[in-house]
Amino acid sequence: xxxxxxxxxxxxxxxxPPRPVAVICIDGCAxxxxxxxxxxxxxxxMARLTxxxxxxxxxxxxxxxxxxxxxxxxxxxxxxxxxxxGNFFLDPETGEEVMMNxxxxxxxxxxxxxxxxxxxxxxFITAKNKLLELLSAGMEGxxxxxxxxxxATMERNGIADVxxxxxxxxxxxxxxxxxxxxxxGVSLVENQLADFLYLSLTDFxxxxxxxxxxxxxxxxxxxxxxxxxxxxxxxxxxxxADHGMNGKxxxxxxxxxxxxxxxxxxxxxxxxxxxxxITDPYVKHHGALGSFGAVHVPAALEGRISEVxxxxxxxxxxxxxxxxxxxxDLLELPADRTGDIVVMSGRNVVLGRTPAHHDLSQLDxxxxxxxxxxxxxxxxxxxxxxxxxxxxxxxGDVRNFDVFDLTLNGVQL
Amino acid sequence: xxxxxxxxxxxxxxxxPPRPVAVICIDGCAxxxxxxxxxxxxxxxMARLTxxxxxxxxxxxxxxxxxxxxxxxxxxxxxxxxxxxGNFFLDPETGEEVMMNxxxxxxxxxxxxxxxxxxxxxxFITAKNKLLELLSAGMEGxxxxxxxxxxATMERNGIADVxxxxxxxxxxxxxxxxxxxxxxGVSLVENQLADFLYLSLTDFxxxxxxxxxxxxxxxxxxxxxxxxxxxxxxxxxxxxADHGMNGKxxxxxxxxxxxxxxxxxxxxxxxxxxxxxITDPYVKHHGALGSFGAVHVPAALEGRISEVxxxxxxxxxxxxxxxxxxxxDLLELPADRTGDIVVMSGRNVVLGRTPAHHDLSQLDxxxxxxxxxxxxxxxxxxxxxxxxxxxxxxxGDVRNFDVFDLTLNGVQL
Numbered sequence: 001x002x003x004x005x006x007x008x009x010x011x012x013x014x015x016x017p018p019r020p021v022a023v024i025c026i027d028g029c030a031x032x033x034x035x036x037x038x039x040x041x042x043x044x045x046m047a048r049l050t051x052x053x054x055x056x057x058x059x060x061x062x063x064x065x066x067x068x069x070x071x072x073x074x075x076x077x078x079x080x081x082x083x084x085x086g087n088f089f090l091d092p093e094t095g096e097e098v099m100m101n102x103x104x105x106x107x108x109x110x111x112x113x114x115x116x117x118x119x120x121x122x123x124f125i126t127a128k129n130k131l132l133e134l135l136s137a138g139m140e141g142x143x144x145x146x147x148x149x150x151x152a153t154m155e156r157n158g159i160a161d162v163x164x165x166x167x168x169x170x171x172x173x174x175x176x177x178x179x180x181x182x183x184x185g186v187s188l189v190e191n192q193l194a195d196f197l198y199l200s201l202t203d204f205x206x207x208x209x210x211x212x213x214x215x216x217x218x219x220x221x222x223x224x225x226x227x228x229x230x231x232x233x234x235x236x237x238x239x240x241a242d243h244g245m246n247g248k249x250x251x252x253x254x255x256x257x258x259x260x261x262x263x264x265x266x267x268x269x270x271x272x273x274x275x276x277x278i279t280d281p282y283v284k285h286h287g288a289l290g291s292f293g294a295v296h297v298p299a300a301l302e303g304r305i306s307e308v309x310x311x312x313x314x315x316x317x318x319x320x321x322x323x324x325x326x327x328x329d330l331l332e333l334p335a336d337r338t339g340d341i342v343v344m345s346g347r348n349v350v351l352g353r354t355p356a357h358h359d360l361s362q363l364d365x366x367x368x369x370x371x372x373x374x375x376x377x378x379x380x381x382x383x384x385x386x387x388x389x390x391x392x393x394x395x396g397d398v399r400n401f402d403v404f405d406l407t408l409n410g411v412q413l
Numbered sequence: 414x415x416x417x418x419x420x421x422x423x424x425x426x427x428x429x430p431p432r433p434v435a436v437i438c439i440d441g442c443a444x445x446x447x448x449x450x451x452x453x454x455x456x457x458x459m460a461r462l463t464x465x466x467x468x469x470x471x472x473x474x475x476x477x478x479x480x481x482x483x484x485x486x487x488x489x490x491x492x493x494x495x496x497x498x499g500n501f502f503l504d505p506e507t508g509e510e511v512m513m514n515x516x517x518x519x520x521x522x523x524x525x526x527x528x529x530x531x532x533x534x535x536x537f538i539t540a541k542n543k544l545l546e547l548l549s550a551g552m553e554g555x556x557x558x559x560x561x562x563x564x565a566t567m568e569r570n571g572i573a574d575v576x577x578x579x580x581x582x583x584x585x586x587x588x589x590x591x592x593x594x595x596x597x598g599v600s601l602v603e604n605q606l607a608d609f610l611y612l613s614l615t616d617f618x619x620x621x622x623x624x625x626x627x628x629x630x631x632x633x634x635x636x637x638x639x640x641x642x643x644x645x646x647x648x649x650x651x652x653x654a655d656h657g658m659n660g661k662x663x664x665x666x667x668x669x670x671x672x673x674x675x676x677x678x679x680x681x682x683x684x685x686x687x688x689x690x691i692t693d694p695y696v697k698h699h700g701a702l703g704s705f706g707a708v709h710v711p712a713a714l715e716g717r718i719s720e721v722x723x724x725x726x727x728x729x730x731x732x733x734x735x736x737x738x739x740x741x742d743l744l745e746l747p748a749d750r751t752g753d754i755v756v757m758s759g760r761n762v763v764l765g766r767t768p769a770h771h772d773l774s775q776l777d778x779x780x781x782x783x784x785x786x787x788x789x790x791x792x793x794x795x796x797x798x799x800x801x802x803x804x805x806x807x808x809g810d811v812r813n814f815d816v817f818d819l820t821l822n823g824v825q826l
């Protein structure tokens with residue numbers, strides 16, 4: 001018996017349908033990956049879903065990073081509401097730079113928590129363990145990462161013996177780390193252990209391989225297979241991405257980096273801190289280089305913000321420079337967790353801090369990354385067609401964090 | 414005998430291959446249109462090209478309008494070089510607002526002209542007659558529009574009796590106006606009348622129908638058929654779009670307009686001119702509403718530009734406000750043809766001048782338009798695979814006006 005009814009959370013209402021639901025976040029899924037897989041006939045389920053369900057493009061939250069957008073998806077709300085401006089920030093209370101991997105930073109209740117309270121059998125499965133505690137706050141049910149599947153216990157994760165159910169714990173720097181999440185979701189539905197799932201993958205593959213690479217094609221073929229299994233089990237499937245992905249290289253393949261803290265200190269003197277909110281524990285993905293930076297200006301220069309901004313604008317490859325108050329408005333950021341100046345860089349340009357901050361030797365391939373405006377637009381899809389009201393709505397400005405709304409409220413049952 | 418060799422134009426070199434070449438500009442081709450057509454199996458040639466040739470995303474020139482980007486494509490250069498900042502501008506020499514449909518505004522030689530001088534049989538076929546004189550400047554060969562195919566003469570267009578060759582002149586407000594361009598290209602190649610073609614379509618269909626609409630699907634099926642015919646004739650085909658397309662509507666389907674000139678005059682007094690460079694003779698497409706505006710500030714307010722900019726930033730839906738010098742740098746615009754302030758609006762927001770300036774009754778469907786950042790990214794493709802050098806280059810920041818470069822220099826013959 002599947003719990004139905006309506007939940008109300010962060011100012012939005014969601015209908016709980018009488019069928020299992022799975023929302024998937026394909027981390028780093030620039031639409032180009034789907035383009036390549038579908039054109040080659042490797043993603044028959046996504047092709048079917050495109051014609052029989054709904055597929056379009058959605059605008060993600062900025063900065064276009066994992067924690068920001070996963071938090072937005074599970075709360076159905078922008079960063080202003082959920083409180084996460086990145087994976088990493090300068091805590092104004094302590095003055096320390098910290099990873100935002102703890103639910104203590106999350107300022108909004110999640111749809112997952114609300115659904116579990118309403119009686120759904122909720123499961124949250126993530127590839128990256130860093131999201132686990134962050135996004136499972138307040139929910140009852142099953143919550144584990146493929147990264148640490150082996151260590152899951154009934155007490156801590158609501159499930160034990162995951163390896164018996166799904167298979168051996170995959171390596172985090174692999175495509176399997178993501179496919180395992182989907183396979184686990186299929187198993188939970190098959191075993192009636194869950195009827196309301198959030199499945200969040202990792203973008204190691206997209207950081208490492210371009211859309212047309214054979215490794216990407218195999219990865220997306222495997223993703224498609226699992227999506228098809230969910231659809232065939234009668235699950236209402238919705239999906240989106242947290243952000244896109246672009247090559248951040250010069251024509252010769254070398255990384256295209258602006259070391260912003262270095263440049264600012266050279267120009268104006270020491271004391272600048274450039275926070276790169278892409279920073280996270282997964283060093284092989286991107287070397288902490290992304291297309292978004294938050295500049296904390298030293299107190300002595302607070303009267304010269306516009307001069308600092310003019311200098312940043314003068315750096316080729318910079319595409320947007322926003323003073324805090326404007327960034328907060330435009331990007332819907334939490335004001336108390338944003339730098340004095342927000343900077344975004346171009347499609348093939350990343351912002352670094354200083355050369356010493358970034359170990360590019362960890363990268364397995366030419367740099368591919370995200371964080372800025374050019375990774376804002378992502379695919380969004382549902383396995384069932386939208387109703388008339390939502391068909392009209394999605395012609396406007398659908399957001400990736402509308403994916404639960406579309407999947408729960410928007411589809412024709 | 415097909416002329417080979419190398420041409421050099423606007424600082425770039427192009428190799429003339431010993432096979433017919435056709436570059437296609439699919440006007441208003443947001444990638445979503447290809448997604449829908451390919452997933453449904455209606456675009457088998459584009460699917461084949463995606464796997465056997467090259468397909469990716471390119472960054473267009475801003476503002477994301479037809480004349481700007483068609484001029485960029487045929488010159489292989491940004492607006493700063495070719496001189497066109499829109500379809501329409503305020504001529505600083507005369508103080509008059511004029512359509513930029515004349516080659517007198519074009520400041521760079523075209524690849525078409527250079528190829529014809531090098532002995533290629535060049536053909537330029539456009540759906541919209543407005544582009545004809547503008548872009549055929551300096552070229553020998555065949556140049557006509559499907560809009561006025563019936564009127565083509567050997568003297569003026571390098572060809573007569575187009576209707577005998579291709580069929581009856583299509584209605585400009587139709588998909589046929591575009592498909593006719595491609596059919597004409599096929600006919601010219603079949604009859605060995607051309608071996609170097611630029612085929613530029615019109616976006617009436619994209620303005621009127623969303624990607625998943627049956628009208629769009631049929632239109633793209635027909636486009637695909639003609640691309641396949643070109644490929645089967647041994648033509649090296651390259652393609653891109655001038656700009657994307659987004660619904661510019663509120664959730665209820667009504668147009669989402671900021672009447673910027675009205676707002677500025679209310680706030681600061683009369684004398685503002687907001688030039689909307691989307692303005693062109695094709696009134697049923699978009700009612701002159703797009704996501705880009707150039708504000709000309711009255712002389713009395715020249716000392717208060719930053720105050721005016723702050724006010725524009727305060728209008729919800731505005732996403733970028735750039736002072737002239739910054740806009741010129743960032744968007745590579747011709748400085749003498751740009752307003753004092755450049756404004757862009759969001760994915761589902763257009764800028765209007767005053768309500769009286771826009772006749773929305775001409776629209777056949779909910780407003781879909783372009784002009785801003787959210788229509789900057791467009792598909793790009795070649796029918797043959799890229800060589801190793803270009804495979805690396807396209808991982809960075811490929812532009813839509815690199816399409817001749819990719820097609821002529823980048824493919825494996």
